[in-house]
Amino acid sequence: MTESWVNSAERIGVDLHLELSGPGGRRAALTRALREAVRSGRLAPGTRLPPYRSLAADLGVARNTVADAYAELVAEGWLAARQGSGTRVAAGLPPTPSGPGARGVQGGREGVAGQAGVAAGPRHRAPRTPVAVPPGARGPRHDLRQGTPDASSFPRAAWTASYRRALLAAPSEAFGPGDPAGRPELREALTEYLARARGVRTEPDRIVICSGFAHALRLLFDRGTREGPAAGGVLRGPLAVEAYGLGFHRELLAAAGVRTVPLPLDEHGARVDGLGRERAVLLTPAHQFPTGGPLHPERRAAVIGWARARGAVVLEDDYDGEFRYDRRPVGALQGLDPERVIHVGSVSKSLSPALRLGWMVLPRRYVEPVLAAKGEREGWASVPDQLALADFVACGSYDRHVRRMRQRYRRRRDRLVAALAARAPHVEVTGVAAGLHAVLRLPPGTERSTVKAATWQGVALDGLAAFRHPQGPTAAGDGLVVGYATPSEHAYGAALEALCEVLPPG
Structure with missing residues (x-):
C-alpha cells in the first residue's frame, strides 16, 4: 500500500509529501512517514502540523488514525502539543544527515528499540528533550469526567446564610472535641430528609456522619488501623460487587484484605441470582454506576431475601439518588429492611465533594462497632x-x-442527546433517565482510540472499560462514560462540540 498527500502552504507553511507504505496498517505507516520527515529535516523544528481532521480528510483515513499517530509521536518527543498553537515539530531535534551510517542515531521508539528496521548507533544518543504530553495531561480544556457536579453552581449565598445562622445558634460545646457519631442537629435533619426524599427508615442514633463513601468503606472493612474489639473489622469479605464500578473502591477494599466477587450486569441491574456464600454485597440500586438504570424490583426483593437467609448485609451506595428525570423516583433499598441494609450517602454530587460530608444509616447492631472503628x-x-x-x-x-440542579442537569442531558442525534446518530446513549452521567455506546474496538483522541484534543472523559472489575465479564462492550454535570454552564456547549469531534465515524 502506498498513498501520498501534498499539504498546501496555507495550512502549515510548507509543501510536504508523505508516503504511507509498509507493514502495520495506516496508523503505523503514517507514524513512520511523519517520523521520517522530521528525522530527514523535511519538517523543521517548530513547523506546525495540520489539524488531525484536515490531515485525515486529505489522506482518506479515520480521524482517530491521525490522532493516535500524533499522540504516539508526542509521547516519543518528536512532536509537541501546546494549547492554542496546535501540534508542532518539537524543538531540539536536529535533522539526521543522510547517507551511510546515518540511520539509527536519532531517539524515539525506533532508535532505541530498533523498530521498523532502524538500529540504534553504538556511540550516538538522541538529545534529551522534555517529552511533550497531550493537553489533557496538564489539565483538560473540556472536563467531561463523571463524578463531579458543576462547581460553579455551588449555592454560595444560601450556604453562607446557613453557616452564619448555624454558628450563631450553636452551643459552646459544639466547638470542643467532636462526637464520632456526628452533630445531633445534622443527624436529626438527615433523619427527616432521608425519610421524606429517599424512603429511608431510621432514627438519629442510627446515623453516623462520615466524610463520604470511601471513608465509610474504610470504617466498615479496614482492619489495620485499630486495636481492641473492632480490630477485626466491622465487616469481612468476601464481598460481592457489581462487575462495573469505581476502581478506587476496589483498590481500597483490596488494601484492607477484602476479596471482591463481581456480579454480572444486564438491563435490569446486577444479577443478584449469582450471590452465593459472600458475607455482604455492595450495590448502586437507584442508578447503577456507571452503566445506568435502577435495580429491578424483583431483584431488590431477592437481594433482601438472600441477606436474611445468609445473615449477610447489603451496602447501598446512594451516590446520586436525588437526580432523576424520565422515571418515577426510586426509593432507597434500605426501606425494605433497615436491619439488613447499610445505606450510605453524601453531598458530593448534590452540593460539592469539597465539603467532605456523608452519612451511614446503620442497622442497630453495627452502630457501636462503627463508632469504635471511628x-x-x-x-x-x-x-x-x-x-x-x-x-x-x-x-x-x-x-x-x-430541584434547581435537577432541572439544569436535565437540560444538559437533553443537549447531549440532541447533539449526538445530530452529529453522531450511530452512537447510542444509555443510562440517562437519572444521574449526572451518560454512557455512549461505541462500535466494537473503538473505545481505546477514542479515549486517546479525546485526551489529545483536551477532552477529559472515561472509557467504560476503566470501570470493569478485573475478573468481571466484558458484556458491557465499548463505550464512554460522559459526565455532563462537570463543566460550568458557559463551557458546556464547547465541551459538547469537542466531544462530537472525537467520536468515531459511523
Whole structure:
C-alpha cells in the first residue's frame, strides 16, 4: 500500500509529501512517514502540523488514525502539543544527515528499540528533550469526567446564610472535641430528609456522619488501623460487587484484605441470582454506576431475601439518588429492611465533594462497632460544616438547590442527546433517565482510540472499560462514560462540540 498527500502552504507553511507504505496498517505507516520527515529535516523544528481532521480528510483515513499517530509521536518527543498553537515539530531535534551510517542515531521508539528496521548507533544518543504530553495531561480544556457536579453552581449565598445562622445558634460545646457519631442537629435533619426524599427508615442514633463513601468503606472493612474489639473489622469479605464500578473502591477494599466477587450486569441491574456464600454485597440500586438504570424490583426483593437467609448485609451506595428525570423516583433499598441494609450517602454530587460530608444509616447492631472503628473523637468531618448542613437541610435550601440542579442537569442531558442525534446518530446513549452521567455506546474496538483522541484534543472523559472489575465479564462492550454535570454552564456547549469531534465515524 502506498498513498501520498501534498499539504498546501496555507495550512502549515510548507509543501510536504508523505508516503504511507509498509507493514502495520495506516496508523503505523503514517507514524513512520511523519517520523521520517522530521528525522530527514523535511519538517523543521517548530513547523506546525495540520489539524488531525484536515490531515485525515486529505489522506482518506479515520480521524482517530491521525490522532493516535500524533499522540504516539508526542509521547516519543518528536512532536509537541501546546494549547492554542496546535501540534508542532518539537524543538531540539536536529535533522539526521543522510547517507551511510546515518540511520539509527536519532531517539524515539525506533532508535532505541530498533523498530521498523532502524538500529540504534553504538556511540550516538538522541538529545534529551522534555517529552511533550497531550493537553489533557496538564489539565483538560473540556472536563467531561463523571463524578463531579458543576462547581460553579455551588449555592454560595444560601450556604453562607446557613453557616452564619448555624454558628450563631450553636452551643459552646459544639466547638470542643467532636462526637464520632456526628452533630445531633445534622443527624436529626438527615433523619427527616432521608425519610421524606429517599424512603429511608431510621432514627438519629442510627446515623453516623462520615466524610463520604470511601471513608465509610474504610470504617466498615479496614482492619489495620485499630486495636481492641473492632480490630477485626466491622465487616469481612468476601464481598460481592457489581462487575462495573469505581476502581478506587476496589483498590481500597483490596488494601484492607477484602476479596471482591463481581456480579454480572444486564438491563435490569446486577444479577443478584449469582450471590452465593459472600458475607455482604455492595450495590448502586437507584442508578447503577456507571452503566445506568435502577435495580429491578424483583431483584431488590431477592437481594433482601438472600441477606436474611445468609445473615449477610447489603451496602447501598446512594451516590446520586436525588437526580432523576424520565422515571418515577426510586426509593432507597434500605426501606425494605433497615436491619439488613447499610445505606450510605453524601453531598458530593448534590452540593460539592469539597465539603467532605456523608452519612451511614446503620442497622442497630453495627452502630457501636462503627463508632469504635471511628474513634473517640470526630477526626474527619468539620463540625461547623455539619452544623451548616443541618441548617441548610432544615430550612429547605437543600431541597431548593437539588430541584434547581435537577432541572439544569436535565437540560444538559437533553443537549447531549440532541447533539449526538445530530452529529453522531450511530452512537447510542444509555443510562440517562437519572444521574449526572451518560454512557455512549461505541462500535466494537473503538473505545481505546477514542479515549486517546479525546485526551489529545483536551477532552477529559472515561472509557467504560476503566470501570470493569478485573475478573468481571466484558458484556458491557465499548463505550464512554460522559459526565455532563462537570463543566460550568458557559463551557458546556464547547465541551459538547469537542466531544462530537472525537467520536468515531459511523
